[in-house]
Amino acid sequence: MEHILTGFSILIDPMSLAVILLGTIVGVLVGALPGLSSSMAVALLLPFTIYLDPVPAISMLAALYCAGTFGGSITAILINAPGAPPAAATAFDGYPMAQRGEAGRALGMAAVASVIGGMLSLIVMVLAAPALARISHSFGPPEYFALAVFGLSMLASISGKSPVKNLIGGAFGLLIATVGVDLTTGVERFTFGVPELYEGISFIPILIGLFAIAELLAQANVRDKVLERISLNAIKLPSVTDFKRVWPTILRSSGIGTFIGILPAEGSTMAAMIGYNEARRWSKNGDKFGTGEIEGIAGPEAANNAATGGSMVPTLALGIPGSATAAVILGGLQIHGIRPGAYLFENQPDLLYSIFAAMFLANVVFLGFGLVGARLFSRISLIPRTFLWPTVFALCVVGAYGVNQSMVDVMIMLIAGFAGFWLKRYGFGAAPIIMGVVLGSLVENSLAQSMIIFDHDAWRFLDRPIAIGFFLLAAFSLFYQPVFGWLRRFRRPRSAASKGAK
Amino acid sequence: MLSRWRDLLPGVVLLVMVVALYWITTTFSTVPALFAQGMQATAMPRLILGVMAVLTLVMLYQGYGHVEEDKPVISWRMWVTAGLLLAAFLLFEILGLTLTMALTCLLIPLLWGERRLGRIVIYAVCTPVMIYLLFTYALQLRLPQGILSPWLS
Numbered sequence: 110m111e112h113i114l115t116g117f118s119i120l121i122d123p124m125s126l127a128v129i130l131l132g133t134i135v136g137v138l139v140g141a142l143p144g145l146s147s148s149m150a151v152a153l154l155l156p157f158t159i160y161l162d163p164v165p166a167i168s169m170l171a172a173l174y175c176a177g178t179f180g181g182s183i184t185a186i187l188i189n190a191p192g193a194p195p196a197a198a199t200a201f202d203g204y205p206m207a208q209r210g211e212a213g214r215a216l217g218m219a220a221v222a223s224v225i226g227g228m229l230s231l232i233v234m235v236l237a238a239p240a241l242a243r244i245s246h247s248f249g250p251p252e253y254f255a256l257a258v259f260g261l262s263m264l265a266s267i268s269g270k271s272p273v274k275n276l277i278g279g280a281f282g283l284l285i286a287t288v289g290v291d292l293t294t295g296v297e298r299f300t301f302g303v304p305e306l307y308e309g310i311s312f313i314p315i316l317i318g319l320f321a322i323a324e325l326l327a328q329a330n331v332r333d334k335v336l337e338r339i340s341l342n343a344i345k346l347p348s349v350t351d352f353k354r355v356w357p358t359i360l361r362s363s364g365i366g367t368f369i370g371i372l373p374a375e376g377s378t379m380a381a382m383i384g385y386n387e388a389r390r391w392s393k394n395g396d397k398f399g400t401g402e403i404e405g406i407a408g409p410e411a412a413n414n415a416a417t418g419g420s421m422v423p424t425l426a427l428g429i430p431g432s433a434t435a436a437v438i439l440g441g442l443q444i445h446g447i448r449p450g451a452y453l454f455e456n457q458p459d460l461l462y463s464i465f466a467a468m469f470l471a472n473v474v475f476l477g478f479g480l481v482g483a484r485l486f487s488r489i490s491l492i493p494r495t496f497l498w499p500t501v502f503a504l505c506v507v508g509a510y511g512v513n514q515s516m517v518d519v520m521i522m523l524i525a526g527f528a529g530f531w532l533k534r535y536g537f538g539a540a541p542i543i544m545g546v547v548l549g550s551l552v553e554n555s556l557a558q559s560m561i562i563f564d565h566d567a568w569r570f571l572d573r574p575i576a577i578g579f580f581l582l583a584a585f586s587l588f589y590q591p592v593f594g595w596l597r598r599f600r601r602p603r604s605a606a607s608k609g610a611k
Numbered sequence: 612m613l614s615r616w617r618d619l620l621p622g623v624v625l626l627v628m629v630v631a632l633y634w635i636t637t638t639f640s641t642v643p644a645l646f647a648q649g650m651q652a653t654a655m656p657r658l659i660l661g662v663m664a665v666l667t668l669v670m671l672y673q674g675y676g677h678v679e680e681d682k683p684v685i686s687w688r689m690w691v692t693a694g695l696l697l698a699a700f701l702l703f704e705i706l707g708l709t710l711t712m713a714l715t716c717l718l719i720p721l722l723w724g725e726r727r728l729g730r731i732v733i734y735a736v737c738t739p740v741m742i743y744l745l746f747t748y749a750l751q752l753r754l755p756q757g758i759l760s761p762w763l764s
Contacts, residue, residue: 507708523700
């Protein structure tokens with residue numbers, strides 16, 4: 110109880126409250142801007158949190174994560190331009206509703222569903238994270254290595270066209286993490302004689318480059334398009350009838366979103382898509398989805414916000430990020446010297462409750478924004494990109510420079526940005542690379558320690574049941590798609606042949 | 612035949628990169644086994660490079676016989692913007708962050724088709740000034756100011 114009160118005391122500290130509110134407002138603003146995602150916003154804000162105490166800093170990032178996920182739905186509904194990928198499914202039915210003059214009802218439902226999804230997942234976070242951390246107490250290096258392999262294997266199933274490309278991205282991230290002086294042997298690796306690389310490549314410049322600079326270059330390639338903006342006549346809460354109709358959808362999607370969030374690497378976008386598909390599958394009006402069904406908004410919105418709380422569970426309990434944005438927050442924890450896992454809950458038990466309080470407040474605040482301030486926030490999308498992106502570039506430069514006050518970091522940011530642009534063009538996403546970078550040291554250290562424990566006999570991993578469990582899960586996540594695909598292909602000709610025989 | 616091989620270009624680039632980086636690992640120093648604790652500094656990078664090579668071959672195998680997806684044409688604006696960002700990096704040391712930001716805030720909008728000159732000028736002045744004030748005074752971050760150092764440090 111004492112820890113809960115200490116954690117919640119963040120809400121009565123004016124400075125902490127101010128930064129959490131700032132994170133929430135920035136989150137909704139950024140979320141509403143097409144092209145700027147919550148991952149990018151957290152990446153951009155991360156360098157500046159170094160000047161804050163760890164608890165308010167991480168709380169601000171968590172609040173931004175929540176609010177950014179919701180913010181995307183505003184422009185998805187009003188102008189059919191999802192501010193962030195998790196809101197893409199919301200546009201399917203949100204925009205048709207707005208077109209027929211029900212923008213207020215759609216936004217109201219998006220806000221309410223998001224808040225319910227977010228709150229339920231926060232309860233799960235507070236209950237599950239310490240429990241998972243307690244379980245992780247029995248984990249040694251072999252289990253952590255197996256867990257990290259499982260986390261990386263999940264990249265095969267995150268959103269993106271090619272699982273193999275996601276895995277290559279993850280491996281590339283791991284490779285980036287090997288740059289610098291090897292702590293065990295003292296040998297320089299890929300430093301090319303640059304002293305600034307001896308301690309490894311800083312996480313923040315890579316993050317900013319891959320997310321923000323790559324997008325800036327992509328925006329240079331975009332022609333201005335005139336977005337049709339729907340007037341927002343009335344903002345109103347969903348009616349009782351609406352609520353009676355959608356509550357099973359909201360509860361189901363909240364469960365789906367929380368579960369998907371807890372899975373390593375799976376984020377809000379996948380949660381929203383599955384939430385939408387399940388809402389359509391269970392709805393009596395499934396065939397009308399895409400024409401402006403209110404369940405088509407409740408499903409993805411509850412799911413994508415539920416994934417935010419869910420993704421914080423493995424991030425805080427195990428140090429394995431639950432999503433791309435959670436990976437950035439994990440980087441923030443590392444920068445602030447906070448070690449996730451069982452020790453976090455023993456040494457700083459109030460941090461969990463501070464994060465809970467921050468995300469709780471973010472949910473309450475964006476409910477207000479969703480119901481009252483949507484008209485204002487929808488105008489943000491009208492900021493010309495010709496003025497928006499040079500500002501983003503300026504913030505990128507200061508952000509990359511500020512951490513170590515080094516121009517080498519600015520150069521790394523630009524290289525990461527150029528590489529990110531080309532990688533994206535060929536279907537390699539930024540998120541898997543970030544996951545690889547974040548997990549790099551855990552993978553290498555736990556493997557090295559495991560090999561010492563096992564006296565360099567890798568087969569002795571098979572003596573560890575938990576590690577075997579994670580390896581099996583990793584194998585399942587890597588091979589279930591090709592195996593099921595092969596089985597489908599195998600069955601199809603047989604069934605076709607049997608029909609022909611009949 | 613090459614036109615019916617999706618991901619051929621990134622696959623070849625990745626394989627060349629893997630080979631080049633593997634060669635670089637051969638230049639790493641080695642330490643006695645006792646100090647290495649059984650895992651030399653080359654072990655992890657080589658393991659990762661091996662995994663990357665296998666995955667790249669899988670990607671190439673999957674892409675064989677499939678036509679490359681159409682990609683949006685890269686406009687001259689992207690190339691010039693990339694050049695501008697690179698030039699900005701080279702100018703940071705000489706002109707300083709604030710002045711270079713002012714230049715990028717002036718040139719990128721013009722390059723991207725913004726024609727309201729008055730607004731561009733106001734924007735190009737106000738944005739770097741606000742960033743300078745925010746970071747120098749509020750966050751106490753010392754930004755390199757190049758030729759403006761005598762006045763802005």
